[in-house]
Amino acid sequence: MKVFIAGGTGASGKYATQALIDAGHTVTALARTSEKAAMLELQGAKAVNVSVFDRSALTKVFKGQDAVINLTSAIPPTAQFMNSNAWVANEKVRVEGSTAIVDAALAAGVTRVIQESVSMLYPDNGSAWIDEAMPTDQYPMARANLAAEANANRFTTSGSIGVVLRFGWFYGPGAKHSEEFLALARHHICVQMGSPNGYVSSIHVSDADTAVVAALNVAAGTYNIVDDEPLQKREYANALAAAAGKTAWLRVPGRAALLLGDRSTSLTWSLRVSNKRFCIATGWVPKYPSAREGWIATAKLLYPRD
Ligand SMILES: NC(=O)c1ccc[n+]([C@@H]2O[C@H](COP(=O)([O-])OP(=O)(O)OC[C@H]3O[C@@H](n4cnc5c(N)ncnc54)[C@H](OP(=O)(O)O)[C@@H]3O)[C@@H](O)[C@H]2O)c1
Numbered sequence: 001m002k003v004f005i006a007g008g009t010g011a012s013g014k015y016a017t018q019a020l021i022d023a024g025h026t027v028t029a030l031a032r033t034s035e036k037a038a039m040l041e042l043q044g045a046k047a048v049n050v051s052v053f054d055r056s057a058l059t060k061v062f063k064g065q066d067a068v069i070n071l072t073s074a075i076p077p078t079a080q081f082m083n084s085n086a087w088v089a090n091e092k093v094r095v096e097g098s099t100a101i102v103d104a105a106l107a108a109g110v111t112r113v114i115q116e117s118v119s120m121l122y123p124d125n126g127s128a129w130i131d132e133a134m135p136t137d138q139y140p141m142a143r144a145n146l147a148a149e150a151n152a153n154r155f156t157t158s159g160s161i162g163v164v165l166r167f168g169w170f171y172g173p174g175a176k177h178s179e180e181f182l183a184l185a186r187h188h189i190c191v192q193m194g195s196p197n198g199y200v201s202s203i204h205v206s207d208a209d210t211a212v213v214a215a216l217n218v219a220a221g222t223y224n225i226v227d228d229e230p231l232q233k234r235e236y237a238n239a240l241a242a243a244a245g246k247t248a249w250l251r252v253p254g255r256a257a258l259l260l261g262d263r264s265t266s267l268t269w270s271l272r273v274s275n276k277r278f279c280i281a282t283g284w285v286p287k288y289p290s291a292r293e294g295w296i297a298t299a300k301l302l303y304p305r306d
Contacts (some may be wrong), residue, residue, distance in 0.1 A: 001216055004062060006030040006052055006101065007071030007116065009040065011174035016071060016209040017045055023213045028065065030072075052097035058104030067112040067216055068105045070148070072097055078177050087141075094144035102151040105160070112161040114215050115152035117145045119166040119201050119224050124269035127199065131274045132166075132222050139265060149222070156220040163215050168203035168226035168273060171291065172298050175205050182299060185244035192251040196234035198270030201226040204294040207286035214282040223278035229290035230272045236291055243295035245306060 008017035008029040017040065020027045027045040030052065031037035037047035050057045052072060062068055072093045076086035098115060105113050122130045123137040136146065155162035171178035181191045193200075203211075203226050211225040231239060234251075241248040255268075278284055288294035299306065 001066040002026045002064060003067045003069060003216070004028045004065045005069040005071065007073065008045070009036040010071065010073070011176060012170055012205040012208060013071040015174065015205055016212045018043055019209040019213050021045060028061070052093060053100050055100045055103050058100060059107040062104050062108035062110050065108070065110050067114065068101060068110050069114040069212060070098055070101050071116045073116065078180055091144045095147040098148035098151040102155045105155060106158055110160070112163065112216065113152055113155045114163045114165060114212065115148050117149050117164050117166045119168050119226055119271060119273045120266035121145055121166065122271055122273065125272065126270050127272060129272050129274045132224060132277055141266065161220040163218055163220060164222040165211060165215055166222060166224050167208050168201040170205055170208065171202050172205035172294060173301050179302065181240060182244060182302060185240045185248070186246060188246050188249040190237035190240050190248040190251050192233045192237040193253065194233060194268030195255060195270065196232065198233050199230045199272035200233055200236045201230040201271050201273035202291050203227055204286065204288045207288060211278065211284055214284040218278070218281050223281070224273050224275050225278060226273045226275045227286055227288065227290050227294070228275060231291055239292040239295045243299035
């Protein structure tokens with residue numbers, strides 16, 4: 001297929017670009033700088049510098065593409081997570097960018113749009129499983145993701161195929177916050193947000209990328225892209241410690257994360273999200289069934305001498 005990808009130069013998105021090329025697709029990717037363009041060309045993609053807010057320029061670029069994939073996000077670094085101004089760029093790219101991309105895809109006659117979203121949109125559901133039928137929570141931080149999802153759904157109601165991928169909490173090489181978590185675990189400090197009995201639904205970045213490829217052949221709709229086995233937060237912290245080869249002496253911030261305000265709210269919830277719908281629809285199987293295996297692989301790659 002001929003595929004256009006926006007956000008394919010990101011820490012995790014660059015692996016999606018590679019996975020698409022490896023699967024035999026002809027990939028055109030958005031590059032905002034000449035360095036990123038050179039990186040894409042090296043990978044085997046055609047690089048195009050176009051604004052995600054410019055409908056008419058996007059329409060020209062999308063002509064002849066079979067699918068458009070939007071993985072753009074501008075999530076601030078962990079140190080600025082609690083600063084609301086740091087989230088403005090993310091809101092803009094998710095709300096205005098996804099609107100322009102869908103408008104342009106419709107104008108260009110593209111038949112499929114794949115939109116990144118997150119499974120942290122669901123409300124806390126204790127130890128019960130969550131599937132796509134569960135209504136999302138409308139908390140303030142969810143606004144931009146829900147707007148991007150609405151654009152993909154608008155693409156579907158216009159007679160084309162809009163696919164929303166609700167990714168679990170990314171971890172693995174390239175997912176910056178998770179690299180920071182592993183570095184802390186090497187000092188016996190393990191990140192654990194909320195109750196130790198709550199569930200965290202994560203996804204290794206390499207599994208997220210194979211899901212993007214599989215989504216090129218799935219029916220329109222919303223799909224959870226998470227590990228087969230979400231872990232309880234206590235087990236997740238243990239998996240992190242085991243991968244770091246250390247004992248978890250400190251588990252932070254624990255329930256104190258509830259005091260951090262709405263930007264951390266969803267990360268403190270118990271989200272036991274199921275990937276069954278996507279697995280059944282596509283035959284996709286994550287390489288790492290849970291964070292136990294995925295963290296070990298991540299540590300081996302990031303700290304090969306250990
Ligand atoms: N499910 C999750 O847990 C989840 C979801 C999203 C992000 N995150 C986290 O957030 C951090 C960043 O993730 P990431 O790998 O997606 O981010 P990233 O490395 O910042 O990449 C974001 C992508 O969006 C592009 N982008 C951002 N603003 C844009 C704009 N205005 N116009 C066009 N393209 C734009 C970037 O382009 P450039 O390469 O030119 O900058 C890049 O390709 C990581 O720690 C990640 O784990 C987590």
